[in-house]
Amino acid sequence: MxxxxxxxxxxxxxxxxxxxxxxxxxxxxxxxxxxxxxxxxxxxxxxxxxxxxxxxxxxxxxxxxxxxxxxxxxxxxxxxxxxxxxxxxxxxxxxxxxxxxxxxxxxxxxxxxxxxxxxxxxxxxxxxxxxxxxxxxxxxxxxxxxxxxxxxxxxxxxxxxxxxxxxxxxxxxxxxxxxxxxxxxxxxxxxxxxxxxxxxxxxxxxxxxxxxxxxxxxxxxxxxxYSAPHTAFISEFVGAVNRIPATATTGGVSVLGKLLKISNPDSAPAAASGLEALIRPEDLRLTRQGDGLGIVESMMLRGPLTSVMVALQGRCLRVDLPSHEAAEFSPAMRVALSPRRDAALIDSSSTTPRDSLPAAPAHLLSHLGPIA
CATH class of the missing domain: 3.40.50.300 (P-loop containing nucleotide triphosphate hydrolases)
Structure with a gap:
């Protein structure tokens, strides 16, 4: 030094x-x-x-x-x-x-x-x-x-x-x-x-x-x-995130059928409705499933990673996979999604309007579909 x-x-x-x-x-x-x-x-x-x-x-x-x-x-x-x-x-x-x-x-x-x-x-x-x-x-x-x-x-x-x-x-x-x-x-x-x-x-x-x-x-x-942002603003500004509906339940929230702990309990909203989990694209697991609720819309090669865009309940979610794993998916395929982690940052769309936060650069936004 x-x-x-x-x-x-x-x-x-x-x-x-x-x-x-x-x-x-x-x-x-x-x-x-x-x-x-x-x-x-x-x-x-x-x-x-x-x-x-x-x-x-x-x-x-x-x-x-x-x-x-x-x-x-x-x-x-x-x-x-x-x-x-x-x-x-x-x-x-x-x-x-x-x-x-x-x-x-x-x-x-x-x-x-x-x-x-x-x-x-x-x-x-x-x-x-x-x-x-x-x-x-x-x-x-x-x-x-x-x-x-x-x-x-x-x-x-x-x-x-x-x-x-x-x-x-x-x-x-x-x-x-x-x-x-x-x-x-x-x-x-x-x-x-x-x-x-x-x-x-x-x-x-x-x-x-x-x-x-x-x-x-x-x-x-x-x-x-990157991995433990304190607020929704930081999570969205520093990298890409998906906003996924969450339901309050005993011990945390239910997201895509999985019980997750709340990583920001001190700042998480008290409202039980209108909750959203902010989950990064690499923290979602994607599996082929004939009766899955998600439908692959498109694929975007990013070198060693490929972004798989999945339509789910009126939203477009981004899932980042190693390119060799993403090769098994194709547009129009039905899939199921689940969180890889056991905790997520929680925000409330009802108490924190999206337009109250400074927008992250357009190329970082992954919630491309309508916000339910």
């Missing part, structure tokens, strides 16, 4: 613009060397959180500390922070090596120090052979790696990444996020990543904070956020 990596603590942060509160008494702590991702819909406050930590915005109330030192009123340059934004912001008239060394030059480092550090970092990001090239001669992914190396050149105590991959092609994003994680681990720098990309957050972060309405809805490991 970088010996200069710092703990970061935001406490009681509020921030309003034009009377609208964007951050609402926010508390957030990053451990030294940790990569924490803030995830959430547009307007949830994640970028404002990053800007407050960077010193680009001053909170209305609350404190920002880095390495145990109060930095709430400190200027950007006094915080020991490296910034990487969506736009690369490289100097077009400078080579890749000169861009990387720019911060060191401003800090007064000698030419030999600048050259050595730029060489080390370009090798770290896999661009040694492109050191003499200008930004216009580099691809978007290469430019973003130069921007990352430039941010690391000053050996920041904290690295801030604001949607760094959103302007890149999908294949480049996948490759570069793996590079960012490798580089962050190698450098050992405390890092805050702001993103709206659920897969990006889940694949590279040590912990993920899901934001809504200026607050942290849930903070935990990627596994906790």
């Amino acid at each position: 970088n010996r200069d990596s710092a703990e970061v603590a935001l406490h009681g942060i509020t921030k309003s613009y034009g009377g609208k509160r964007v951050l609402d008494n926010l508390d957030l702590t990053l451990a030294p060397g940790e990569l924490l991702a803030l995830l959430g819909p547009s307007g949830c406050g994640k970028t404002t959180t990053l800007r407050v930590l960077a010193g680009l915005e001053t909170p209305d109330t609350g404190t920002v500390s880095i390495g145990g030192v109060d930095m709430t009123s400190a200027p950007v340059r006094g915080r020991g922070i490296g910034l990487v934004f969506q736009s690369y912001s490289l100097f077009p008239h400078m080579s890749a090596a000169e861009n990387v060394a720019y911060g060191l030059r401003i800090a007064g480092s000698s030419k030999s120090v600048r050259t050595r550090r730029a060489t080390e970092l370009l090798e770290m990001v896999g661009l040694s052979e492109h050191a003499a090239k200008f930004p216009g001669q580099l691809s978007g992914g290469q430019q973003q790696r130069v921007a990352l190396a430039r941010a690391l050149a000053i050996e920041p105590r904290v690295l801030l990444l604001d949607e760094p991959l959103s302007a890149l092609d999908a294949q480049v994003r996948v490759h570069l996020r793996e590079e960012i994680k490798r580089i962050q681990v190698q450098a050992g720098t405390t890092t805050l990543l702001v993103t709206h990309d659920q897969e990006e957050a889940l694949t590279i972060a040590d912990r993920v904070g899901v934001m809504l309405g200026g607050q942290i809805e849930q903070l935990g490991t990627p596994e906790q956020i």
